[in-house]
Amino acid sequence: MTALAVPFVISSPRLPLLINPGAASDATALSQWLVDNPGWAGEQLRSNGALLFRGFDVRGVDDVEIVARAIEPTLQNEYLGSSPRLPLSKSGYVFSASELPDFYPLPAHNEMSFTANPPKRLFFSCTIPPARFGETPLVDFRAVYRDLDPALRERWAQRGLRIIRNYSGPDETKKDFFELKKWTEMFSTRDRAVVERICAREGFQAVWKDNDRLALISTHQPVRPHPETGEPVWFNHIHNFHLDAGHLEYFQVLKHRPTLRHLRYWLLARALSAWRRRTVKAEDQSMHATFADGSEIPTSDVDQVIKAIWKNIVITPWQKGDIVVIDNAAVGHGRLPFQGPREVVVAWA
Numbered sequence: 306m307t308a309l310a311v312p313f314v315i316s317s318p319r320l321p322l323l324i325n326p327g328a329a330s331d332a333t334a335l336s337q338w339l340v341d342n343p344g345w346a347g348e349q350l351r352s353n354g355a356l357l358f359r360g361f362d363v364r365g366v367d368d369v370e371i372v373a374r375a376i377e378p379t380l381q382n383e384y385l386g387s388s389p390r391l392p393l394s395k396s397g398y399v400f401s402a403s404e405l406p407d408f409y410p411l412p413a414h415n416e417m418s419f420t421a422n423p424p425k426r427l428f429f430s431c432t433i434p435p436a437r438f439g440e441t442p443l444v445d446f447r448a449v450y451r452d453l454d455p456a457l458r459e460r461w462a463q464r465g466l467r468i469i470r471n472y473s474g475p476d477e478t479k480k481d482f483f484e485l486k487k488w489t490e491m492f493s494t495r496d497r498a499v500v501e502r503i504c505a506r507e508g509f510q511a512v513w514k515d516n517d518r519l520a521l522i523s524t525h526q527p528v529r530p531h532p533e534t535g536e537p538v539w540f541n542h543i544h545n546f547h548l549d550a551g552h553l554e555y556f557q558v559l560k561h562r563p564t565l566r567h568l569r570y571w572l573l574a575r576a577l578s579a580w581r582r583r584t585v586k587a588e589d590q591s592m593h594a595t596f597a598d599g600s601e602i603p604t605s606d607v608d609q610v611i612k613a614i615w616k617n618i619v620i621t622p623w624q625k626g627d628i629v630v631i632d633n634a635a636v637g638h639g640r641l642p643f644q645g646p647r648e649v650v651v652a653w654a
């Protein structure tokens with residue numbers, strides 16, 4: 306272990322704030338410095354939204370956890386989001402960020418924005434840098450709010466939003482490309498009473514269907530004031546769950562990186578969405594979002610939101626041992642499609 310003086314901060318014009326060690330330093334030295342300077346990370350997050358610790362000798366998930374706990378001593382490990390995740394640390398608090406296939410893009414989002422108490426902080430770290438692409442883009446959702454047409458903001462606020470998710474039963478085989486997990490994977494139990502208790506706490510309406518299937522329905526507002534500053538933040542998951550979100554996101558990926566592979570997946574995503582819309586009712590879709598009264602949100606609205614997100618996107622290639630700390634109340638994260646091995650891990654508080 307090498308003693309750490311004051312971290313050397315390179316001020317960035319846009320997020321994330323890049324922090325390099327002044328001299329060779331490992332995760333233990335970094336976490337000790339953070340413990341000795343309580344409030345420093347919180348202050349930086351308030352003004353910058355996200356921090357990137359780069360160049361520290363971070364060797365795996367246990368190192369990620371000690372740095373995370375130096376900033377937020379109490380981590381959480383209940384995950385109600387869409388991505389399949391695997392626990393990677395013995396403690397059970399560091400997970401793979403997403404086990405979704407490499408071609409699958411994740412539009413930037415505020416983690417678990419649809420839950421009663423979304424995480425305050427996220428800690429991502431790269432243990433295996435992707436061979437090609439696969440960045441975790443960051444987006445300031447205060448800027449997304451400001452960039453959106455006020456008429457759209459008003460319309461969504463007036464009409465309210467509804468998220469619909471359908472999950473297979475534990476003994477069914479998943480057949481739907483859009484279904485990411487079974488409800489037993491989501492809630493880590495087969496006990497319906499436990500599921501119903503969690504749903505009541507989170508404000509999800511749980512509807513049991515044939516073959517032990519489960520639908521979750523929840524209503525939301527599009528904007529949440531930042532809990533510390535009161536600034537309006539575009540804080541919802543419609544651009545992840547809406548049936549057209551996947552191909553609209555892929556179109557932006559394709560524009561950013563015009564490859565044959567991205568073209569193929571964009572065309573495939575567009576065709577699949579059109580087919581699903583024709584053949585499956587809104588309430589039976591694996592994932593979809595409507596206005597609160599059940600009427601359809603125009604695809605052009607979702608497209609506007611995704612364009613505002615891409616206007617504010619910051620894409621930084623991963624380096625091994627990077628740790629990114631995010632103020633989840635302000636800044637969203639996503640995942641760009643990739644090729645080759647890649648491991649990005651996550652903890653949250």
Ligand SMILES: [Fe+2]
Nearest residue numbers: 386414416638
């Ligand atoms: Fe996420």
